[in-house]
Amino acid sequence: MNDQREKFGSRLGFVLAAAGSAVGIGNLVGFPVNAAKSGGAAFLLVYAFFVVVICLPVMMAEMSLGRHTQRNPLGAYSSVSNNSFVWKIGGWLALITPFMIAVFYQVLTVWLLAYFMGAVSGNLAAMADPAYFSTFINSNSVFLYLVVLTILIGLVLNSGVKNGIERLAKALMPTLFVMLLLLTAFVLTLPNALVGIKYYLIPDMSKISPDVINNALGQAFFSLSLGMGILITYGSYVSRKESIASGAKMVALVDTSVAFFAGLLILPAIFVFNPDTNTSELSTSSVSLVFTFLPKIFLSLQSFMGFFGASVFAATFFLLVFFAALTSQVSILQVPLSAFQDELKFSRMQSVLSLGACAILLVVACTVSFGMSEYFTSFTEYGGASKSFFDVVIDVFYDTILPLNGFVICVFAVYHWRKVNLNKEMATGDNNYEGSFTQKYINIFLGTLIPAVLLLIFINTVLTKFFGYSLLSLF
Numbered sequence: 001m002n003d004q005r006e007k008f009g010s011r012l013g014f015v016l017a018a019a020g021s022a023v024g025i026g027n028l029v030g031f032p033v034n035a036a037k038s039g040g041a042a043f044l045l046v047y048a049f050f051v052v053v054i055c056l057p058v059m060m061a062e063m064s065l066g067r068h069t070q071r072n073p074l075g076a077y078s079s080v081s082n083n084s085f086v087w088k089i090g091g092w093l094a095l096i097t098p099f100m101i102a103v104f105y106q107v108l109t110v111w112l113l114a115y116f117m118g119a120v121s122g123n124l125a126a127m128a129d130p131a132y133f134s135t136f137i138n139s140n141s142v143f144l145y146l147v148v149l150t151i152l153i154g155l156v157l158n159s160g161v162k163n164g165i166e167r168l169a170k171a172l173m174p175t176l177f178v179m180l181l182l183l184t185a186f187v188l189t190l191p192n193a194l195v196g197i198k199y200y201l202i203p204d205m206s207k208i209s210p211d212v213i214n215n216a217l218g219q220a221f222f223s224l225s226l227g228m229g230i231l232i233t234y235g236s237y238v239s240r241k242e243s244i245a246s247g248a249k250m251v252a253l254v255d256t257s258v259a260f261f262a263g264l265l266i267l268p269a270i271f272v273f274n275p276d277t278n279t280s281e282l283s284t285s286s287v288s289l290v291f292t293f294l295p296k297i298f299l300s301l302q303s304f305m306g307f308f309g310a311s312v313f314a315a316t317f318f319l320l321v322f323f324a325a326l327t328s329q330v331s332i333l334q335v336p337l338s339a340f341q342d343e344l345k346f347s348r349m350q351s352v353l354s355l356g357a358c359a360i361l362l363v364v365a366c367t368v369s370f371g372m373s374e375y376f377t378s379f380t381e382y383g384g385a386s387k388s389f390f391d392v393v394i395d396v397f398y399d400t401i402l403p404l405n406g407f408v409i410c411v412f413a414v415y416h417w418r419k420v421n422l423n424k425e426m427a428t429g430d431n432n433y434e435g436s437f438t439q440k441y442i443n444i445f446l447g448t449l450i451p452a453v454l455l456l457i458f459i460n461t462v463l464t465k466f467f468g469y470s471l472l473s474l475f
């Protein structure tokens, strides 16, 4: 074990860094889009339920495993399992998943960077046009931003965990949150916002379908950065004087609050700007929703701060969301990066370069998946639908593998690493853990109900996505 590993400077530093990693495109784009397309309040309800009942215990297990082993996911799995081949697969999954997630994440981060530049150069009115987004993502300027972003990420990664991630996260999260609240308050005062508020907050239970359940779980895992080894890696940087249980709860609270407000901003905005929207039309919502409505919201700020003021506000907001995405991106890449360093004994610089080389072709393939290349746009077909290369990456690594990784981590922690060790790690740095409700809950459910639900959702997602058949609809 390597006790010399860098440590987060303080509890606050850890929570902010982990929350900085967790808060990103998932909260600000993915959550509102999923909420819009999956029945609004019904989705919110299932999502909140999953965060508390399933995700928090999984998060604690990941962090404990990381702190106990002081390793990256691959190292953590192999050190606890004495290099057993079967468990190493779990480690590999927890390594390849973040890598592939980083690939599609990069595409969206590029768009955010471009929208920031668009606002800076006074393009807000054009960006609010619904046709702008699809024209932009198929233009050559995307590649320019891609190069800039790739260099930037390389530089941040090269500067080390403490300096890079912690500093960025601390500085920007609170400001982003305040701006989000201000924007939300503004939108809620606009005419017709109430229709959106109702759609978002008053659940229609009949909307809870197998699809909504799959979406909510995938979104919750993604948003909290679970099942990707990231929290194993973060756990390895947490001091033994800190309580994992309270750190995890804080991270989940911050992450869910940001997602909640992003939903409260975007969903009412849909009804403000398109009062004739019928909720059933929303079932086909995609990321373009957020990229179109945000500029519309900013543009309407003109009425009381002028075009210049609105552009400054928009630019600042996009910059902060861009930084939130950047910290997430950096932390996702931290997982394969630590593995290169710890397992292959590469230097930091060598690891950064090798990783970049592996990722770049895949990122380009995703970037041209929206029409630029016919081959990658109509890449394949399954579950009765044509899929682009980008869709395949999302379907496999976001919707399908995350619940599977969650299942593997529960089974691994409880049956292989064993509950006593998990308990011991959770109690380290936390005098209140022994006998607490959290401990009892984890002891009963982490090895039973939680993995069972995750497995069921995994199987159902595979059947629905790839074979067009739903298991849960049998019940």
Ligand code: PFF
Pocket (backbone or CB within 6 Å): 021, 022, 023, 024, 025, 026, 027, 098, 101, 222, 223, 224, 225, 226, 228, 230, 328, 329, 331, 332, 333
């Ligand atoms: N949780 C981040 C988001 O919601 O945008 C995405 C993410 C960050 C996933 C870090 C994985 C990760 F390691």
